[in-house]
Amino acid sequence: MGPLSTLLKIQELELVLKESAIVHPGKDLETEELQKQIDELKSQVPERDLRHFERVKKNGLGITQEVDSRCKACHMSIPVGNLSRINNGSDEPKCPSCHVFIFTAEFGEDK
Numbered sequence: 065m066g067p068l069s070t071l072l073k074i075q076e077l078e079l080v081l082k083e084s085a086i087v088h089p090g091k092d093l094e095t096e097e098l099q100k101q102i103d104e105l106k107s108q109v110p111e112r113d114l115r116h117f118e119r120v121k122k123n124g125l126g127i128t129q130e131v132d133s134r135c136k137a138c139h140m141s142i143p144v145g146n147l148s149r150i151n152n153g154s155d156e157p158k159c160p161s162c163h164v165f166i167f168t169a170e171f172g173e174d175k
């Protein structure tokens with residue numbers, strides 16, 4: 065898995081963890097297991113990417129999707145030039161407006 069898919073997975077699991085903490089307050093086996101999975105995934109993400117992810121996540125999302133050239137987190141449109149640079153790998157996959165990690169419509173096969 066590339067860092068983006070890993071970050072996406074981390075975000076999903078953290079959401080599950082948050083929900084399960086609401087349903088079953090306190091630590092149980094399930095949350096421990098989830099936390100273990102999250103930590104394991106985090107260890108696979110480059111330090112720099114993980115730090116950025118944690119920082120932008122404080123405002124909500126750490127990673128989101130591009131839909132119709134818009135960022136799903138801030139709903140600002142992403143200039144075509146930025147998108148194509150993200151898609152060809154010459155730019156970092158981040159929203160130019162809110163800086164969350166972004167995976168574009170072309171994202172799919174992992175690089």
Ligand SMILES: [Zn+2]
Pocket residue numbers: 135136137138139140159160161162163164
């Ligand atoms: Zn954005």
